[in-house]
Amino acid sequence: MRVKLVVAYDGTNYCGWQLQNNGVTVEEVLNKALSDLCGEPIEVIGASRTDSGVHAYGNVAVFDSNTRIPAEKISYALNQRLPEDVRVQSSEEVAPDFHPRHCNSRKTYEYRILNSSFEQPIGSRYVHFTYRQLDVEKMQEAAKYLLGEHDFKSFCSAGSQVKETVRTIYDLAVTKNGDYITIRVTGSGFLYNMVRIIAGTLMAIGMGEYPPENMKDIIEACERSAAGPTAPARGLALIGIEYEKSPI
Amino acid sequence: MRVKLVVAYDGTNYCGWQLQNNGVTVEEVLNKALSDLCGEPIEVIGASRTDSGVHAYGNVAVFDSNTRIPAEKISYALNQRLPEDVRVQSSEEVAPDFHPRHCNSRKTYEYRILNSSFEQPIGSRYVHFTYRQLDVEKMQEAAKYLLGEHDFKSFCSAGSQVKETVRTIYDLAVTKNGDYITIRVTGSGFLYNMVRIIAGTLMAIGMGEYPPENMKDIIEACERSAAGPTAPARGLALIGIEYEKSPI
Numbered sequence: 001m002r003v004k005l006v007v008a009y010d011g012t013n014y015c016g017w018q019l020q021n022n023g024v025t026v027e028e029v030l031n032k033a034l035s036d037l038c039g040e041p042i043e044v045i046g047a048s049r050t051d052s053g054v055h056a057y058g059n060v061a062v063f064d065s066n067t068r069i070p071a072e073k074i075s076y077a078l079n080q081r082l083p084e085d086v087r088v089q090s091s092e093e094v095a096p097d098f099h100p101r102h103c104n105s106r107k108t109y110e111y112r113i114l115n116s117s118f119e120q121p122i123g124s125r126y127v128h129f130t131y132r133q134l135d136v137e138k139m140q141e142a143a144k145y146l147l148g149e150h151d152f153k154s155f156c157s158a159g160s161q162v163k164e165t166v167r168t169i170y171d172l173a174v175t176k177n178g179d180y181i182t183i184r185v186t187g188s189g190f191l192y193n194m195v196r197i198i199a200g201t202l203m204a205i206g207m208g209e210y211p212p213e214n215m216k217d218i219i220e221a222c223e224r225s226a227a228g229p230t231a232p233a234r235g236l237a238l239i240g241i242e243y244e245k246s247p248i
Numbered sequence: 249m250r251v252k253l254v255v256a257y258d259g260t261n262y263c264g265w266q267l268q269n270n271g272v273t274v275e276e277v278l279n280k281a282l283s284d285l286c287g288e289p290i291e292v293i294g295a296s297r298t299d300s301g302v303h304a305y306g307n308v309a310v311f312d313s314n315t316r317i318p319a320e321k322i323s324y325a326l327n328q329r330l331p332e333d334v335r336v337q338s339s340e341e342v343a344p345d346f347h348p349r350h351c352n353s354r355k356t357y358e359y360r361i362l363n364s365s366f367e368q369p370i371g372s373r374y375v376h377f378t379y380r381q382l383d384v385e386k387m388q389e390a391a392k393y394l395l396g397e398h399d400f401k402s403f404c405s406a407g408s409q410v411k412e413t414v415r416t417i418y419d420l421a422v423t424k425n426g427d428y429i430t431i432r433v434t435g436s437g438f439l440y441n442m443v444r445i446i447a448g449t450l451m452a453i454g455m456g457e458y459p460p461e462n463m464k465d466i467i468e469a470c471e472r473s474a475a476g477p478t479a480p481a482r483g484l485a486l487i488g489i490e491y492e493k494s495p496i
């Protein structure tokens with residue numbers, strides 16, 4: 001059977017999702033725990049290959065197994081074998097052809113910023129701190145240009161191999177609650193570092209480095225150098241992924 | 249001059265506030281950083297001696313110094329000398345006789361609980377997790393008995409040397425937001441482990457171990473064994489302390 005997992009993690013101590021040689025990744029600890037639990041070698045397929053230090057409330061992974069453990073019980077047994085900064089939130093059987101990256105989906109990310117004179121130690125793993133004052137209204141105005149279907153090449157890190165850089169942003173909200181600013185973005189998919197570059201560009205606009213209307217030119221430039229810096233990983237969290245049709 | 253600091257910390261890696269021989273405390277790192285900054289030996293007086301693992305958004309400390317640094321600038325210079333899990337939120341000059349424990353004050357604490365099937369790694373340092381279902385309405389009903397002036401001896405850890413165990417609780421709210429339950433309590437002062445014993449007792453009632461009305465008998469018993477268990481430290485945070493009159 002094919003099983004779908006919803007996975008939450010504190011990314012602070014991981015070199016991101018995807019397997020690699022020079023550090024522990026979330027994919028690696030999942031593969032180990034699942035292979036141990038099911039008694040056969042298991043390799044998960046992840047939906048979103050989050051970067052080093054990025055967090056997730058609801059990343060999605062699937063795997064195939066011959067285990068007799070009922071799919072919905074796997075989450076309980078698996079969590080006992082996982083380190084405490086990774087927790088599966090649910091497990092369910094899905095159709096054998098369900099692929100978490102090849103199905104149409106909407107992904108939601110949040111980028112959180114603390115904008116105050118001093119850092120706040122409580123929760124600092126999940127927030128990017130800046131003492132430079134951000135004008136939220138300017139950030140909101142600039143965000144509007146990003147809505148809809150665009151070529152987001154300006155918001156893709158230079159190292160990426162992706163050829164097709166057109167994506168759709170369905171929703172992008174910048175909200176303020178006390179000293180905390182949250183950028184919440186939902187899209188059809190995101191290029192490498194895209195949310196962090198959007199956050200970095202919105203922050204540059206919030207700091208008054210250039211006016212909100214420049215966002216239009218930045219998109220049209222289709223060049224990474226036109227956009228702002230890549231915001232640090234710790235402020236970013238993958239909230240969840242919704243699939244167009246029910247997975248089974 | 250006497251300077252008042254508002255201090256925030258993630259208590260996870262500290263053996264509480266108060267100086268001790270077998271571990272690093274918040275008081276210790278403050279004394280070191282202040283002595284270094286002011287060029288004279290400095291010892292702070294803290295308002296609340298929080299336990300090992302307990303967090304604070306706004307604990308209060310005062311110290312006396314001959315430094316020429318203006319009081320309100322000390323926070324900036326001090327934060328550069330502090331570890332990243334301790335951050336001073338403000339510094340100001342106060343009257344030389346202001347003592348953070350001997351002035352009338354209202355302290356507010358929050359105890360946070362995640363009540364769901366699975367733990368959530370993001371923010372787990374600041375939350376107590378239980379999968380046993382809690383009835384929030386029962387907890388709210390039981391909380392009402394604690395309001396006002398009472399002898400809270402049943403809610404004081406046996407190790408405490410305190411003789412006067414009468415305290416006043418001004419406000420005690422149990423609220424639910426998604427899977428998170430927050431117990432927010434404001435009082436004239438709290439006995440050793442009092443908030444954690446209140447939280448543990450409210451949880452026992454929420455789990456149905458005894459009915460809400462038993463809270464009355466628990467208070468009247470004036471005996472630690474009558475109340476529920478001491479809830480774990482990680483869920484507790486000192487929100488802030490308000491003093492009756494302005495400190496200067």
